[in-house]
Amino acid sequence: MLRSLVGAALVSVLVPVWWASPLTAQIDSIPGVTLGLLYEAEFQPALAVQPFSGRLGGETLAPRVEAIIARDLRYSDRFEIMDSLPASLVRDEIDYQLWDQLGAVWLVSGSLEGAGSGFVLVLELHDVVYGEIREQGRFPVPDAGDDDFRMAAHVAADAIIEWIYNEPGMAASRIVFSRRTDDGNQDLYVIDSDGENFKRITHYNDLTMSPTWSPDGTHIAYSSRKGASGLPRIYELNLETLVETPLDAGRDGDHNTPTYSPNGNDLAFSITGGARSGIFFYDWARSCCLTQLSGGRWDDISPTYSPDGRRIAFNSNRLGTPFPQIYVMPATGGAADLVSPYLHGREGYYTSPDWAPVGDHVAFHGRVGRRGLYNILVADVSDRGRRLRQLTWEGNNEDPSWAPDGRHLVFVGRRDWGTGLMVVDTATGTYRMLLRGIDVRLPDWSPPLR
Amino acid sequence: MRIKHLLMPAIAATLVLSACGGSAEPPAPPEPTGETQAEIDERNDSIAAARAAEEARLEAEAAAQRREDQRMSDEADEARSTLEAVVQFDYDEATITAASERLLRAKLPILRASPTIRLRLEGHADERGSTEYNLALGNRRAVAVQEFLAGFGISANVFTTTSFGEERPAVNRSDEAAWAQNRRVEFVITGGQIVTSEDN
Missing domain, CATH: 2.120.10.30 (TolB, C-terminal domain)
Known part of the structure; x- marks a missing residue:
């Protein structure tokens, strides 16, 4: 009696397993590939992009540069990208405590300034946990009509990947x-x-x-x-x-x-x-x-x-x-x-x-x-x-x-x-x-x- | 002498009358000089008959020439289509099938009789393999055809080989029948002349 109960329990456990790997999958599966474990879990730190500011003529273009970089960071598949704060809530001073409460690990801020015929993007990477600027860089950005405009923003996005991971990015490609x-x-x-x-x-x-x-x-x-x-x-x-x-x-x-x-x-x-x-x-x-x-x-x-x-x-x-x-x-x-x-x-x-x-x-x-x-x-x-x-x-x-x-x-x-x-x-x-x-x-x- | 003098005014009078028109009779047509109209007609008819006969002969000759030309052209067309007949392959294979062997053997007399002919063997694959690997597979099919013909003494100089991979399907569909037609080697004449074997 006890034996048959154990048998039934085993069957009920085994059936779903059998269904999980049907016969066809066994025939077609590629030898050497371990079924089941597809991807190792990877820690995805939360990253927020604060709305970019503009100065000296860079005001109208700043949101476009910000959008290109924010999407690049999303496409890098290395972060949990947080919804940005409305520009009205953003002050000149970075409120690390606020971002920390929202769960951000990294914060990117930027300012696009007119310079000669083009612009300079001043980009800052903030370590929210430590409440400090981790990296800062200046990137030349040509006018939006220039063929290289988008690529210039991609270069800045890759710099952020390199700052955080010390690995090459793929946005500027x-x-x-x-x-x-x-x-x-x-x-x-x-x-x-x-x-x-x-x-x-x-x-x-x-x-x-x-x-x-x-x-x-x-x-x-x-x-x-x-x-x-x-x-x-x-x-x-x-x-x-x-x-x-x-x-x-x-x-x-x-x-x-x-x-x-x-x-x-x-x-x-x-x-x-x-x-x-x-x-x-x-x-x-x-x-x-x-x-x-x-x-x-x-x-x-x-x-x-x-x-x-x-x-x-x-x-x-x-x-x-x-x-x-x-x-x-x-x-x-x-x-x-x-x-x-x-x-x-x-x-x-x-x-x-x-x-x-x-x-x-x-x-x-x-x-x-x-x-x-x-x-x-x-x-x-x-x-x-x-x-x-x-x-x-x-x-x-x-x-x-x-x-x-x-x-x-x-x-x-x-x-x-x-x-x-x-x-x-x-x-x-x-x-x-x-x-x-x-x-x-x-x-x-x-x-x-x- | 007298008569002469008498005659002269008469002629003169006649001339005067003629010059004035009037009711004088026109001169009569000259008399036939020995050949009858029937004879003339007969002769003309003979000339026409001779001409017609000659024309008929020429026409018959031309027709014979046309028939011969047509025969030669038919033979050349037949030789060309035999030479250009596409051979097909099994899936993922570059081996010559029995059906392909028959088609290739039929090309041999024409290739032997046409030493100047130059052919490009164009290998193709169906769409199911990989894009780049199919370039290699198509080439292997072209080379298999060349080597088969070389086994019957056809010089390698006759051929160049190339592969279009899966990029130039004969039939632009995705089913077994289309794939079978797309796995093929095409024979493209790039130079020289087809000589039909009867001319040798």
Whole structure:
């Protein structure tokens, strides 16, 4: 009697657990990903932004600068952003006691002052708990009509992140991507990190793909079929002069998926076409020294450098199955380590690696089996990919690229309610749709721009 | 002499009368000189018949030429469409299927007879794979076609290979039938001439 009661109790406990991980989830789940624990709890300090004041002509523009910075701080996913006080309640003196009672840990205040043809933003970060100014900075801000107006405010927002966390922010950055138009062609576009300033930067009306930022943010390299040969070749566009330079590697085959090495002088890219296929290195600063780093009869594509420039992660089908995997090799070529989860009989399809700007994390997308939708994964490659995190669990998710803060990723996301560029915070799992309603591909997030 | 003198005024009178118009008779038409009208007609008819015969012969020759041209052109068209016939692939695969093998073998006599022909093998993938990896997959399909034909002695110099990945679908839909048509290698003639095998 007692035994059967215990049995019933066990069943009632086990049933919900069984339902929580249905059979399909077990089949489709990616080996190596721990189910259940998705994100570690992170302390989010409360931060308030006091309405910015304006002086010497900066009065009308001050609220706009404040709004840009406040949204940047929200998008950083590092704070619990508090509702600001009405301007009428704000006095010249900071009332630390009031803010402390309201629960604020940090308080940002600012003043925009006219200076010459533009303005200067005097920004202060207050430690509410200690009741003191922690950091102070002066940031030049051009007039609102200037192309650099918003970027100047983003630079100030990133300074706040750096003051508090001693880590880079991502507000002063852009994302480049290719957009497929109705005629089937693709050209390159850029958008600011906050979804503003959507702008077309190439007008080739051909297939132009795989854009990538130079490490200093002044150039974009990409592959395009626009040339006389009609074959994909690598080009570099100077964003300031709009002068375009073709990379003449002097070699047959399709040239695709360029990426800069962190020193900015060299480029790695793929050449495909028979026995010539592989990842190649090219010294662009000296226009020489094409070197094959990997390859053979299989396909190696989509190289991405580690931040120290010593290693390259890339995509390869060298196992000889229809399941491409992610590998890491020395930047000079040589033996490659498999970093995507590989389990014989439950092979996954893993592609499109991007190495984080800080640390040993490589993001990519994948799925188990040959059908179904893709999810974004991050492998810790310091341990040969043994620590693996799955960041998305719904819709379709492809082509991740790291933000300069090494914390956020942009990717092409498809949900029931829309398709476009999505941003996910790898620390909290917070999502936002950055750009929606157009057919976008292969986003690449810039380094810090200032 | 007398007669001569008499005649002269008569002629003169006649001339005067003629000059005045009046009721004088017009001169009679000259008499036929031995050939009858029937004979003339017959001769003209013969000339026309000869001309017609010649025209018919020329026309027949031209028609024969046109038929020959048409035959040649049909053959060239057929050769061209055989050469350009698209081969398809299984999902995520770059191996030549039995159906593709038949299409490729049909191209062999034309390739052998046309040493100057140059082709671009354009590989394509369906939309389900990754954007960049599909560039590699499309290329692998083009290379698989080239290597299959090389196995029958067709020189690698005939071909260039390239891949459009998933970016240029043949059918702009998202279903199995469309995907099957989109996983393909297209044959684009970039130079040289098709020689039909009968001309050799």
